[in-house]
Amino acid sequence: MPINADADFVLAQKKYEEARTLEEKIKYLREMLSTAPTHKGAEKLRKELTQRMVRLRKELEKQKTKKKGRKSLAVKKQGFQVVIIGFPNTGKSSLLKKLTNAEPVIADYPFTTKKPEVGMMDYEGAKLQLVEIPALLPGASEKQAELLSIVLNADGVILVYENEEQKQALMNELYLFGIDKPVMFLEKGSVPKPRDLFNFFNLIRVYTKEPGEEPERDNPLVLKRGSTVLDAGKEIHKDFVRKFKYARVWGSTKFPGQRVDKDHVLKDGDVIEFHVK
Ligand SMILES: Nc1nc2c(ncn2[C@@H]2O[C@H](COP(=O)(O)OP(=O)(O)OP(=O)(O)O)[C@@H](O)[C@H]2O)c(=O)[nH]1
Ligand SMILES: [Mg+2]
Numbered sequence: 505m506p507i508n509a510d511a512d513f514v515l516a517q518k519k520y521e522e523a524r525t526l527e528e529k530i531k532y533l534r535e536m537l538s539t540a541p542t543h544k545g546a547e548k549l550r551k552e553l554t555q556r557m558v559r560l561r562k563e564l565e566k567q568k569t570k571k572k573g574r575k576s577l578a579v580k581k582q583g584f585q586v587v588i589i590g591f592p593n594t595g596k597s598s599l600l601k602k603l604t605n606a607e608p609v610i611a612d613y614p615f616t617t618k619k620p621e622v623g624m625m626d627y628e629g630a631k632l633q634l635v636e637i638p639a640l641l642p643g644a645s646e647k648q649a650e651l652l653s654i655v656l657n658a659d660g661v662i663l664v665y666e667n668e669e670q671k672q673a674l675m676n677e678l679y680l681f682g683i684d685k686p687v688m689f690l691e692k693g694s695v696p697k698p699r700d701l702f703n704f705f706n707l708i709r710v711y712t713k714e715p716g717e718e719p720e721r722d723n724p725l726v727l728k729r730g731s732t733v734l735d736a737g738k739e740i741h742k743d744f745v746r747k748f749k750y751a752r753v754w755g756s757t758k759f760p761g762q763r764v765d766k767d768h769v770l771k772d773g774d775v776i777e778f779h780v781k
Contacts, residue, residue, distance in 0.1 A: 513539040526564050533557050534680050557682030558656065565653045577650055578657065579620050583726050584707060585633045586688075587655045589674060590664035592639035595692045597621065599664060600636045602695050608636060615639055620654060627698035629722045630709040634662075642673040652681045660705045661687045708772035710736050719775045727770065734766040736776060747780040 516535035523529040533556060540550050569576045579585070588596045592614030600606050604623025609616055621636040635658070637651045655661060655678065665671045671689060678687070688704045690696065702709070706729040713719040725739050733751045737744035745766075752761045755774035770776070 510541070513541070526560060526567065530557070530560050530564065533560065537680050537682075551684075554679075554682045554684050561649075561653060561656060561682055565650075577620060578654060579622055579635050581657075581659075582624065582633045583631055584660070584705065585635060585658045586660040586662055586701070586705065587658040588634060588636040588662045588664060589640055589655060591641065591666065591670045591674070594639075594664040594666055594670070596636045596639070596664050599662070599690070599695060600634055603698065603701075604634050606634075606636075625698055625701065627702055628709065628724075629711075630702070630707075630724045630726050632698070632701060632705075632707070632726065640674060640677060642677055648677075649681075652677070652683065655683050655685070656681065658685065661685050662690055663687050664690050664692060666692045702772075706730075708770065708774075710770050711773075711775045712736075712740070713775055713777050715777055715779075729772075731770055732766060733764055733768045733770065733776065736770060737766070737778060740778070741780070744780075749779040749781055751779060752777040 513536060516532050516539055520529060520532035520536055523532050533553065537550070537553050537557065540546060540553060565576075588600060590596050593612070597608035597610045597617055600608055600621055600623050601610065603625045606621055606623025608621040615638060617636055617638050619638065623634050625632045625634055635654065637654055640648060640651060661678070661683075663671065663674055665674070675687070686705055688696075688701070708727050708729050708731065709724040710727055710731075711719040711721060711724045725736055727735060727739070733753070734745065734748070737748055737751075741747055748766055750763050750765065751768070753764050753768060753770070753774055753776050754760045756769070756771035757764060761777075
């Protein structure tokens with residue numbers, strides 16, 4: 505932390521308060537974030553600044569897309585979305601190709617990937633969406649702001665790196681942009697198993713079945729760990745609460761096919777049978 509951080513923070517705050525445009529506000533809020541006290545007692549302050557940054561960034565993205573009539577680079581979410589980021593040539597496309605059905609161009613020159621590349625990863629029927637974005641460098645040009653906005657909307661991040669400096673630099677970029685998401689670090693060349701991703705991002709698979717039939721093994725629900733029967737139901741019907749009678753669960757219950765209420769917490773691999781009105 506710089507010696508004059510406190511004074512710098514106060515100055516940045518003053519500039520922020522006087523700022524008129526969204527761009528200026530973002531600029532000085534970024535300065536506030538970079539000079540905010542780093543000790544534990546200031547956690548709440550940093551969180552509040554981060555949330556403010558997210559609001560301003562989203563507002564600016566909206567304005568820009570509207571004004572220019574520009575086609576947004578945003579990638580429509582399909583379930584849980586993880587964005588792969590990293591410096592140029594760190595093997596992001598290679599990783600995407602190994603884990604998904606995507607066919608990105610892989611080459612030994614930097615910035616091979618010029619637009620987001622999307623693929624679906626399969627983990628025993630459960631799907632997870634992976635998005636490689638063009639390489640990032642420290643220092644946020646407008647182009648990079650557009651890319652970081654994609655990360656801002658995602659559910660998780662994979663950061664591919666070749667050395668500690670790259671890791672630190674990009675973590676700092678994420679922080680200054682207001683991005684506070686789970687980040688999985690991968691050294692260039694290391695390829696995790698699909699189940700490692702599910703575990704890291706705290707996801708579980710829940711298989712549904714109809715009464716008297718076998719569970720559907722090829723299309724489970726993907727839920728956050730700690731999800732309840734009600735959460736699972738909401739993935740199926742919007743007005744599930746109204747429709748719910750009871751459910752039977754195999755796996756996390758004491759007895760196979762035990763009748764449970766909507767608050768029952770599900771576990772990975774559970775089979776659920778809904779009974780609705
Ligand atoms: N030895 C080795 N080389 C790799 C590995 N993964 C990628 N490479 C090489 O590194 C170079 C860049 O790979 P890409 O997958 O295109 O990297 P990228 O991060 O997507 O690159 P940009 O999109 O240009 O930022 C290519 O020459 C790859 O063959 C790996 O695991 N081991
Ligand atoms: Mg690439």
